Amino acid sequence: MTDRPLVKVSNLSVRYGDSDVLQGVDLQVAPNEIVTLVGPNGSGKSTLIGAILGGVRPSEGRVTRRPGLRIGYVPQRLVLDPTLPMTVARFLSLPRRVPRDRVHGALERAGVPGIADRQMSVLSGGQFQRALLARALLSTPDLLILDEATAGLDQPGSAAFYERIEQVRADTGCAVLMVSHDLHVVMSASDRVICLNGHVCCEGTPEVVAAAPDYRRLFGAGTRGTLALYRHDHDHTHFHDDAHTHGPGCAHHHGTERGATE
Numbered sequence: 001m002t003d004r005p006l007v008k009v010s011n012l013s014v015r016y017g018d019s020d021v022l023q024g025v026d027l028q029v030a031p032n033e034i035v036t037l038v039g040p041n042g043s044g045k046s047t048l049i050g051a052i053l054g055g056v057r058p059s060e061g062r063v064t065r066r067p068g069l070r071i072g073y074v075p076q077r078l079v080l081d082p083t084l085p086m087t088v089a090r091f092l093s094l095p096r097r098v099p100r101d102r103v104h105g106a107l108e109r110a111g112v113p114g115i116a117d118r119q120m121s122v123l124s125g126g127q128f129q130r131a132l133l134a135r136a137l138l139s140t141p142d143l144l145i146l147d148e149a150t151a152g153l154d155q156p157g158s159a160a161f162y163e164r165i166e167q168v169r170a171d172t173g174c175a176v177l178m179v180s181h182d183l184h185v186v187m188s189a190s191d192r193v194i195c196l197n198g199h200v201c202c203e204g205t206p207e208v209v210a211a212a213p214d215y216r217r218l219f220g221a222g223t224r225g226t227l228a229l230y231r232h233d234h235d236h237t238h239f240h241d242d243a244h245t246h247g248p249g250c251a252h253h254h255g256t257e258r259g260a261t262e
């Protein structure tokens with residue numbers, strides 16, 4: 001296959017002190033796919049992202065990035081001093097000066113073309129997150145990584161943000177790896193969902209994961225309605241019941257299930 005993975009995580013374990021936060025995690029992100037990581041609080045999602053970004057050291061296993069891979073990262077939050085005057089354009093030009101037309105191009109791609117001269121401190125939550133998205137897009141990433149990028153947005157705001165992410169993927173061809181708590185909202189925008197709880201509990205298309213016993217055990221069964229509510233464009237014609245799931249304590253997973261969202 002020519003579609004060499006952008007990132008390959010192999011048998012990754014991370015330990016903090018004597019606590020195993022991640023155990024035997026395998027994961028790949030292929031070019032152009034949208035992969036969503038879900039999992040309860042403390043299940044190791046940010047740690048896994050940190051290992052992929054290179055800031056968290058594995059205690060076992062490894063992370064392989066395709067040579068020359070450009071990653072754009074959108075953090076969960078960024079706290080700026082509200083008394084510090086800073087326009088969006090200037091924020092995008094930190095730490096390196098970026099030509100004005102590239103700033104405008106990135107803001108347009110992020111869905112907020114008109115905010116370049118506004119102060120960062122007056123942006124709405126959704127605009128602020130899009131400014132962060134625009135900043136991540138400046139490097140024309142092959143892989144966009146978002147860690148709970150919609151924290152603080154309401155559900156319609158989150159849904160709009162994820163639609164924009166899909167648009168960015170369509171326009172630029174980048175792959176997307178995102179962490180989200182907004183399971184119901186985000187799942188319809190994902191090619192593949194990976195449910196993490198220290199290990200990979202289950203993975204597959206959104207439908208497969210939503211139906212998986214491990215997912216339902218972790219998040220309850222009442223998600224289908226909302227999942228359906230935020231579905232858009234994707235024409236899923238069938239449901240599977242054969243999720244790639246594993247019982248609690250299982251530290252490995254099989255191949256991935258793809259293709260239902262094409």
Ligand SMILES: Nc1ncnc2c1ncn2[C@@H]1O[C@H](COP(=O)(O)OP(=O)(O)OP(=O)(O)O)[C@@H](O)[C@H]1O
Nearest residue numbers: 016017021039040041042043044045046047048181
């Ligand atoms: N630098 C660190 N030192 C020690 N323990 C840490 C460190 N970073 C994370 N942990 C612990 O590792 C576990 C996993 O944390 P992590 O932030 O990866 O989970 P998460 O799934 O992203 O959680 P959340 O959904 O709440 O953001 C938690 O118990 C956390 O306290």
